[in-house]
Amino acid sequence: MPEQSTAQPAGPVTDGIPGYDHYAVNKFLYDTDRNPDLVARYVEDPVAYVDWYVEHRLSRLLDNESEASSVAPLDDTTRTALATYDFAALYASGAHPFVLWTLMLPVIEAKLASGEFEAPLAPDGARLENRAPMAYYRERILPHGRPYFRY
Amino acid sequence: MAQIVSVIGTTHHPWYHKKTSRPEAELTEDARNLLGWSHRVQASFARTRPDAVVIVASDHFHQFFHNNMPQFVVGRMTSYQGTFYNEVREFDLPRVALEGNRALSTDIIEAGFEQGFDFAFSDDLRLDHACVVPSLIAQPGLDIPVVPVLTNCGAPPIPTGRRFVQLGTALRAAIEGSTSAARVAVVVSGNLSLEVGGPEQMMPYSVDAQFDADAMDWLVNRKFDALEAESTYERLMTHGNTSFQFLNMLTMASMQADMSLVHAEAMKRGGSPAPCFVYEQEEAA
Numbered sequence: 001m002p003e004q005s006t007a008q009p010a011g012p013v014t015d016g017i018p019g020y021d022h023y024a025v026n027k028f029l030y031d032t033d034r035n036p037d038l039v040a041r042y043v044e045d046p047v048a049y050v051d052w053y054v055e056h057r058l059s060r061l062l063d064n065e066s067e068a069s070s071v072a073p074l075d076d077t078t079r080t081a082l083a084t085y086d087f088a089a090l091y092a093s094g095a096h097p098f099v100l101w102t103l104m105l106p107v108i109e110a111k112l113a114s115g116e117f118e119a120p121l122a123p124d125g126a127r128l129e130n131r132a133p134m135a136y137y138r139e140r141i142l143p144h145g146r147p148y149f150r151y
Numbered sequence: 152m153a154q155i156v157s158v159i160g161t162t163h164h165p166w167y168h169k170k171t172s173r174p175e176a177e178l179t180e181d182a183r184n185l186l187g188w189s190h191r192v193q194a195s196f197a198r199t200r201p202d203a204v205v206i207v208a209s210d211h212f213h214q215f216f217h218n219n220m221p222q223f224v225v226g227r228m229t230s231y232q233g234t235f236y237n238e239v240r241e242f243d244l245p246r247v248a249l250e251g252n253r254a255l256s257t258d259i260i261e262a263g264f265e266q267g268f269d270f271a272f273s274d275d276l277r278l279d280h281a282c283v284v285p286s287l288i289a290q291p292g293l294d295i296p297v298v299p300v301l302t303n304c305g306a307p308p309i310p311t312g313r314r315f316v317q318l319g320t321a322l323r324a325a326i327e328g329s330t331s332a333a334r335v336a337v338v339v340s341g342n343l344s345l346e347v348g349g350p351e352q353m354m355p356y357s358v359d360a361q362f363d364a365d366a367m368d369w370l371v372n373r374k375f376d377a378l379e380a381e382s383t384y385e386r387l388m389t390h391g392n393t394s395f396q397f398l399n400m401l402t403m404a405s406m407q408a409d410m411s412l413v414h415a416e417a418m419k420r421g422g423s424p425a426p427c428f429v430y431e432q433e434e435a436a
Contacts (some may be wrong), residue, residue, distance in 0.1 A: 034213070034236075034237065062219075063219075102241070129166050150308065151308035
């Protein structure tokens, strides 16, 4: 196992989409991941779940569902990316990498188990924990470097 | 008045429990190192005999999010539940219960007003691995009451390095002004370079070995100019997208003041090394 990086960093820090408001997509990721029933629904039928989430939950305040939220709606590109598990596109645009990974982990795990996603090849010496889903995720985000997620 | 008897800087490696709870013969090198670290911290606790533990750590989007994001929040409960379902799922982390020292929490919040920190507070707080793992490391019996002080190291805009340095000074004064505990250990939970959900997430090498070495030097030698200059969002992002939790280590560096450095190590493991620090108050030893 190498003790130091044998590779250059996978890519430069990139800008994502400067000025883009990521609250709606991050709210979807965070709010879904913290609720096991919602995660199961997203794994089961992402198109139906995203439709439901946008209509019934994104439009409400977090932690106070009796009141509406004025949060900016998801644009079509982001909505499609969520509905097709296109996490690389979400990552590249500057969605928060922590909440993105945390939700995609159970999704990728389930899809690898069902054979819907093709098993990845892990890099040499890679971490054993969550190895297959991490490798699947890494392969796809790698071209996008490390985008800022501050906007 | 309370005395700060020790300051511990530690990893909150989320697989700590999973790696270290295997039979002796199946322990990996990482697991043995982590257990060695735990024994070292437990030995320090045995010497310094704290009756309260203040934990400085960062919530990982379990309870706080961009809808209502405190920069610094003090838990104020008589007991805490630890671990969330998605941490059980991802890390096999045990659900735990910890006693709280609510009076000390209130003292810290009120002293903060005089110390330049208007802390947010929570009377309904649950602790994630950033508090649970350091507690399992320092006091596996989980019998010493805690006060969690959670910092925002994940949701930009993140406070400056200078602010984390000031936090250490403010917490020290607040704790030393309290009569709600006698002997307080401060456990600071953080990391060096680190990536989660980014390209270096699973790799066996450090995200940025040069930064790790520099950062240890700045911390050990209390080089606050370098610590503050190198702890901007832009600089920390070059060492991995989760390097921001390094900011908690600045609080450790300012808080330990004139205490004796008993141990400082960047513990080797698969991935970036983990910061391990033990400071003790000499009279307390």
